Amino acid sequence: METTINCQLMRYLEEHQLISDRQYGFRQRRSAGDLLAYLTHRWSEAIEGKGEALAVSLDVAKAFDRVWHKALLSKLPSYGLPEKLCEWISSFLEGRSIKVVVDGACSDPKPINAGVPQGCVLSPTLFLLHINDMLKISNIHCFADDSTGDAL
Template identity: 45%
Template sequence: MSSNQHGFMKDRSCQTNLIAFYDLVSKKLDSGDAVDIIYLDFAKAFDTVPHKRLLSKLRSIGLSEVVCTWIENWLQDRVQRVVVNGTFSTWNKVLSGVPQGSVLGPLLFNLFINDLGEGIMSNVSVFADDTKLCRPVNSIQDVTCLQQDLDQLAIWAAKWQMRFNVDKCKVMHLGCKNMQAPYTLNGTVLGKSIMEKDLGVLVDNKLGCSKQCQAAAARANKVLSCIKRGIDSREEGVILPLYRALVRPHLEYAVQFWSPVLKWDIIELERVQRRATKLVKGMESLSYEERLAKLGLFTLEKRRLRGDMITMYKYIKGSYNNLS
């Protein structure tokens, strides 16, 4: 499997994808290069994988005919219909797509797009169908090379009956000396963006994390407010599990990538946990540190530090070998 793929892979995740990709980008920026990133979006990727072409790929990579026949039998004779206001459409055969929610579906999809980056000179990073393309652009030749790689991806998509949602594909220009060159996909000029939501994390053209911190805190506060209004009980056994399950994940998703360094961002995230611990009965008059001690919680800053150490340990020990 290509080292560019981070989706549905052991020891790979959204976080490893983000860290590996933007580590490369930040190194190029630190060395004085301008960098262009192209964010690509496949239209209904999992639903449009053509079965015949998928099976041809499986045979080409060396799967036995017995296995290929078994997969073919598993995919074929599937039907679907639509129900609107109690009215049923006729049944139609499903000729494309991997069954979502299945164990085998994600693996088949990964195998289908495994050769997506072949022949591409720029850096390609993939998480399932979310694809990013980037390279330093210090000259017209660099821009031309990136455009050629984009054209190559368009050719790949056409060959394998996949389709890019051009309206959702964007370009982000990074670096103070960036030429802001335009790029086209299938004859359409791609829109420019100063901020993108990449695998659920807000990334801007300065590679800052303040907007992501604000968004994470806002989402967490919204859920916390729902708990406060909707749950009558203030017992620790009720509030604490709800906080851990529904609120804190918003503050810690892929946080080893976007962990805040500015004081006000750190305070903004911590403020959510301060509010949450005050909801518990009997904690209202205690200081934040006392509430944490009684509830057996650490500050979010300490939890991020622990996560940083675990992630670094995995890198050092080789769990994340060949990340790209």
């Protein structure tokens, strides 16, 4: 079910051009090589024209673990997603907990209020939606959670 939902969600987001063109990760027909070629061309033109280019690269540690559920869920309706789908995604994320086992002793469960589940098909798409608004208002280009900004 998760795979079907993810395929339909990504198709909807792509058809309606709701994911920033500055995001190259987790998308069909886009690759890290495409982003590198684009940025190299952009910076080369800036250096030829102005004699300089400034770029900053950022890799957010454990970015998938930092997706704040409440913020992500509040953004979903703005993409025009059906209420039932938003509710399903909320159910998918909320109510999760973690236990730690050491030498056979198990801790009490602790609620998880952030992060998208590692290894789940839907997680990359949810991550894209979480950071999408940042890309739309900035000059940052991303491949998944690796970001590069420039001032040209």
